[in-house]
Amino acid sequence: MPRLTIDDIEIEVPHGTKVIDAAERLGIMIPRFCYHRGLGSVGACRMCAVKFLQGPFKGLQMSCMIDAQDGMVISTTDAEALDFRRHVIEWLMLNHPHDCPVCDEGGHCLLQDMTVSGGHGMRRFSGEKRTYRDQYLGELVQHEMNRCIHCYRCVRFYREFAGYRDLGALQIAQKVYFGRLADGPLESPFAGNLVDLCPTGVYTDKPARFRARRWDLERGPSLCIHCSLGCNTVAGARYREVLRQEARLNEEVNGYFICDLGRYGFAYAGHPERPRSPRIGSQAVGWQEAVAVACDRLARLGPRSIACLSSARASVETLGTLKYLSKRVGSDHFVCFYDAAVKFKMGEIVSKLDGRTAVSLRDIEKADLLIGVGADPINAAPMLALAMRQAQRAGAKVVMMDPRPLFLPCDFEHLSVSPELFDVCLSALVKSTFDRERVGKHGEAAVTLYDRMLSCDPLDASVQARLEPLIAVVEGCRRPIIICGSDIAPASSVSFAADVALLMGEVKDQSGVFYVLPGANAYGAALFDAANGSSFESVVQEIEDGAIKALIVAESDPFRYVADRDRLQRALNKLELLLVLDYLPSETVRKAHIFLPTRAIFETRSSFINQEGRLQVAEKIHSPGTPIWQVSNKGHPPRLYGTGICGGEPRAAWRVLQQIAHTLVHSQNEISENDPWPVIGGECAVLARHHQHNGPLHGLRIIPQTSTAAFFDGDLDLQPKQPMDGHLTLLPVVSTFATEELASYSEIIQRVIGSPCAYLHSDDAERCGLLDCDRIRIAVDDGFLEIDLTVSDKMARGFLILPRHSRFEWQKLHCFAQGLPVEKIGNCTP
């Protein structure tokens, strides 16, 4: 490892470290515009010049372009370097407008900081400034090209790092322009990162435009809870409202970037209709009365007549305390997943995922083979697609098995097979890499699984032909990772993928399985939910039978997920008590007998467990209360001389649940009511170790080192169901911005989502007499569903892919497996 001296301080850094990074390790921040750790160096801005005094290089050099080497002596404060940098700032400012007062970047602008610290206060150049026409780049990013200093960060990120083509460098020399060929929204779901990356104000955050300066914001570490990856963010709130989110560096999870859903999906917390005071019926009451009435009514019911319902978006604190409450009142029912199949898959995942196979997004970037099994990264977990692109850029091969017409921002091999064939395809791909002897180390069950893999029937010729060359790739790879969805992938695949990853670990340097889960805290929900056998179906059944008389719903909305809404409505009407705790203006909240408002992620410290079992903490950003813009109609903050905060009633769900639990069942030694973790630890053995959890920087993996789950023993050789003539199998799938529950309450996201669109294979379309851009009608039990159709060649035959889109009532599709007739009713709505 090279040792070098920077400003008289010695440091030893790993090979390949740039001098600029080595200095940063010492706490010396060499100014830079174009260099970014996530993007690498280009040496475009000339700002990071330092003086090399001794060693292989001499004189003034760019510290971002030179690897640290032994014997280097560097001065960052040499007079020559200082002078050079001062001139660089001056010529960058030649064309930069003096519009800091009207620029939204003002206050956290790198160029502004450097200009001030470089002492460039007077403009000497008296010529005309270069001007450009700005473009409309959609609802999320504001473009102001005159401010550009040509560092190329935007293009390097957008084209090279993220792999999208619609933004680039146009024109030449002095007139280089960064933008699109024509006005229009940026296509990439990672476009928001341009706001973070731009060292000056060319790209600024449009929804937060003119709302606040950086110093006005209450900022703090938060998390994105819109998908299962748990990307780290910095949330900035002002006047009781989150205005802006930025990516927070977490080397293990999201790196330097986040997707647009995570960046702009926060508005649900400040929804104008968000319920903010406790209610009994439709009557707003005080907290004490509401909790007292709720406890009173619960106490009158028998122990077995209470059911508890939560979801994968609730925090670990909420889930743990609800579980505690359900145990204390003697309830048998604690449900977090509405779909029994999803619940089963989550149980499998929690039991299978261990320290040997779990991988982070960083490991995916380092992999040399990625096999996707029923996963659609761009739609289900966008940051995964970005990590996959980095792997592919480094030379990895990407193979995706999926019936959907997948899109990824990288080259990949798409095997469009139906979900039933995932197991066969996967075993055909990997079986030749194993040998019986090595597999045998994992015991008898592993050998049985290996034998079953060998005996799989070959698939039909076309798939077989495409598999052949890939088998050689699998044999040659050293670090394969299986990416497995939990949405359309059958339970067998979920289980089988983990076993294959485990067995491959024996013959490869490193292997792993990366699951994409159905919610931000799906792993945590499964930890609490897995042990009991009750499902939502059985809860509804028992409500109808009259066995369950009270339902406690904590941060969940069954109306959103359940197909048979009428049945659910009837069942809820039979309840004696529907107690709802939530922060969204959902259907369930409106129907609640007693409603207690809870705090959103920004208003309380809460923990979430992401898909690789990493426990991460989001800190409280601001106190709850109705945003001042809503109270004062976009005006001056009111000077009230009362004691309470308007709309400041919401409390953390775990506090309320704990209070209810302790009121209902008295005991001598009560656990502290200020810390939820003793209670959570009591409910979940895995989390018991983390009583004193103080939120380590990169989160804490809570998965066991080795799991004791048995090997997959189901049948691998399933044949796909033959579709009936003219009938298609409906496959509901996730859609990037349009599916997620919280985002559907977020006004900014609602502005950018496109119209829903169904996909059909061209052969099927021809058979059904349908064309691309037709508007089709699907007959369901109670009426019809209408949607636009896109015909694609890159998908499996026999499927009609339907998005779980917030503008498409997919909940009406009661039974997905059964074929439904489809007919054309006209052309696409423009």
Next chain:
Amino acid sequence: MTQFDGKGSQVTVGVPAGRLKPKRVRRNLDLTLWEKLYVFEIIRGMYVTTKHFALNMLGFVLPPRGKKRSVFTVYYPDEKVVLPPAYRGRPVLVMRPDGTERCVACGLCETACPGHAISIVGAERENGERYPLSYVLDMTRCVYCGFCEEVCPKEAIVMSSEYQGLAETDRSRMRYSKEQLLRSEESVKGRIEYIRRIYSKCNY
């Protein structure tokens, strides 16, 4: 020379730290014997006081030549005082000749205001110009420090010499909107010239 900024990292661009030496203040002034005696200074002071007393008492009766009168007391509100431009009265917004405000809603006065008296909501005109959709000044909180005027990059808010109507019996009436604060450039011309003069001496 390196300096540390607030985040603990070294800032290596810019002026070497040596230049920022604090100014020495001399406290032991050398007084002359005349000044040390004090008695004569006291007599001189008493002369000024007595002169004003006498003029105020007799000023109406004996108007001095050339001047209208030499009385310092003003019969307010029948008479108004003309204040020098250095006086810091009510902060007002400067209006351009076309009737729009100079303010670009940058938020600096909002930040600098020690009493949090200012709130601005920015917006954009059709020609891409940023302007304050609403500009609220809460005079119950204003301490007339003039920081808003000092930070303003557009000379859009100035401390006018208005001193009337600053006190009210109702707090809600002391909250001024943008429309109530706008004044023509002409009416605050003196103050603008004055702040140009005083702030140009500061070396930022």
